[in-house]
Amino acid sequence: MVVLEAFSADDTGVGFTELQRRTGLPKATLHRIAGDLVSARLLTRVDGAFHLGSHLFELGMRASVERTLLEVATPFLEDLYERTHETVHLGLREGAEVVYVAKVGGHRQARSPSRVGGRLPLHVTAIGKALLAWADEEDRIAVLTAPLERRTARTITAPGRLREQLDRVREDGVAFEYEEGALGLVCVAAPVLDAADRPVAAISVAGAISRFRPTDHAASVRAAAAGVAATLARRQLLHAEGRA
Template identity: 35%
Template sequence: MVGRTFQVLGSFTVERPALSLSEIARRADMPLSTVHRMLNELSSWGAVERGEDGLYRVGLRLWELGALAPRGQGLRERALPFLEDLSQITKENVQLAVREGTEVVFIERIAGSGAVSVLTRVGGRFALTATGVGLVLLAHAPAEVQDEVLSGPIERYTRKTVTDPGELRRMLADVRTNGFVISDRQVTLDSLSVAAPIDDGRGQVIAAVSLVVHHAGTKPHALAPLVRTSARAISRALIAPIR
């Protein structure tokens, strides 16, 4: 029953956040009557909501539940003041992300005034190999995770996306040596990101922070100290006692 519930909830996507009963049944590959009964139960609990248009959407109860995830909410709350400072200083996009398996999950994003458009969103997932935060997290991931990512298909987003495993391994080594990474036009041709690792005070990298800026006219190496300073400040905040 739990597995079928996940199938129903998994029918909703960023591209299709509102679905009809028949669409959900088709996407979940389940009988219409079964999905109808499950949706009624999920609606009663608040996991899904049905609008006046008859379409179903993810309910606020799931958002409330998701906010309890310690790697998301706790980290976000400790990091937010430093993310806001970085955004105010640079007027650029600031992102906070963690690794979930072989993907990046973004848990906060602050859009700067006049900043370049980005493809990421809070709660969204992305490949580890293209974004600045992804490369940082991959560089500090266990060897088996790196091997799995680099031995599988590596998605290309632009002509600048690095897809060669050997070159990616060299980039990951540089991340560990330099303490930051510059992902230049790998996701969109008008942007680059500068990212740095956040650790838990015991040397374990648990998250990454980045600036995403316009490619034209930007000197990314000049931004690296700002990003690294923010990352270190967040790392210290994570081990400080809560007052």
């Protein structure tokens, strides 16, 4: 696990020396483990560099919760892309971070730090704020009392100001981000809520500040998130009835 988790979403290949630096494992130990992982197709080696293997993708697609979420959400994400022709994301919360599980974008998509399988701090993204606004109070306090990383000059690092934004997100049903995670990028997001108003995931649309107005698409994003939530609820009901 130390070896596999040493890879980031942005890696295009990691050499043995760099992998040893990241893991801190002795050379002989890393050589043996890497060989075993290659044999199991969890790693591949191309031109002397290691990559995460295809079998990891196969295993990931068997994760039932995420697979069901992706199956349900994909048509709504594609509809949002057709409406906006901007980058559409689906993300989950893990601790104080967003984990991106889907990204739909065309040829003109704005430069974004998001990657499928990548992570960003909750407080610097609209999708993260949408997830945090509906999180348990204990989870919100944990984020608000921890150091808030500054990604740009517009990143909100004052806990009180962030708390005010989260309260507005609860009132409006959508969250906004204006160049807080990356310069030139603006975004609108809405949470996918379960029957108890707990955030299952969140959907966002992001675009270049020069052409994209997040407020113009708030209703569409909110509707897409509600559609995913309703479809998930129907599936769960049918599944429960099938077991009864």
